[in-house]
């Protein structure tokens with residue numbers, strides 16, 4: 001028996017209830033081995049709400065319609081948000097060395113000077129800011145380009161941190177000092193760095209749940225970064241997601257995925273350009 005004020009352990013049946021709910025809400029599939037992870041992550045939420053059992057919390061999050069806000073909080077607790085500036089750096093080198101020169105060549109041939117990039121599953125912002133810095137560094141003083149980056153995540157907490165754009169010094173260790181100086185300001189106590197407004201203004205932050213049937217997006221993109229997001233999705237969800245994402249690529253656009261993610265089942269649609277970088281095959285749409 002749990003002592004008053006203590007939370008009773010998460011039972012197998014309760015875990016399965018949350019697992020199905022989380023799968024339905026965010027596409028995240030939690031294996032049986034994740035029970036203790038779910039217990040500890042949701043436990044924090046239960047404590048902050050003063051709820052003493054997982055069963056009671058389950059009732060709370062499934063009560064319609066007021067429960068939808070709490071379901072977001074529940075998903076915020078469950079997501080894994082590990083990220084880094086210039087993580088899997090070859091994607092940023094590809095933007096600098098291939099994507100931008102190709103866009104420049106198309107502009108010289110009369111196409112618009114627009115770049116649209118989507119960081120889908122942007123976590124705390126390191127990925128979209130790395131994209132923005134890469135583009136700024138590559139375009140230099142050329143201000144004639146209209147560049148917009150969409151940064152989205154299902155987790156409202158990480159999105160708020162991304163939009164704030166404040167990072168500890170050690171998070172920026174992999175960013176060259178000259179680049180840090182150009183794009184960040186030091187806080188007054190010098191403990192942290194704040195993204196400058198110029199860089200931030202290139203990015204729009206939005207909550208987008210990738211497994212929801214409609215996305216509030218009209219643009220098509222020169223590149224979509226969807227990296228290290230699908231690791232917890234089952235194969236059917238992964239496939240549906242990537243089929244949908246390809247519909248948002250420009251014909252010349254690229255799809256970047258995480259190092260362990262393989263889209264071989266989309267071979268008919270996508271061709272591998274470089275490790276983890278894909279483009280639409282000619283005539284695929």
Ligand SMILES: C[S@@+](CC[C@H](N)C(=O)[O-])C[C@H]1O[C@@H](n2cnc3c(N)ncnc32)[C@H](O)[C@@H]1O
Pocket residue numbers: 025026027028079080081082083084087120121122123124127152153154155158208209210211226227228229258
């Ligand atoms: C491990 S982080 C990866 C961050 C970044 N893309 C990178 O590679 O460094 C995965 C992110 O995907 C987000 N995510 C998980 N399920 C999602 C969903 N259904 N819709 C949108 N984002 C989701 C998580 O909230 C998390 O911030």
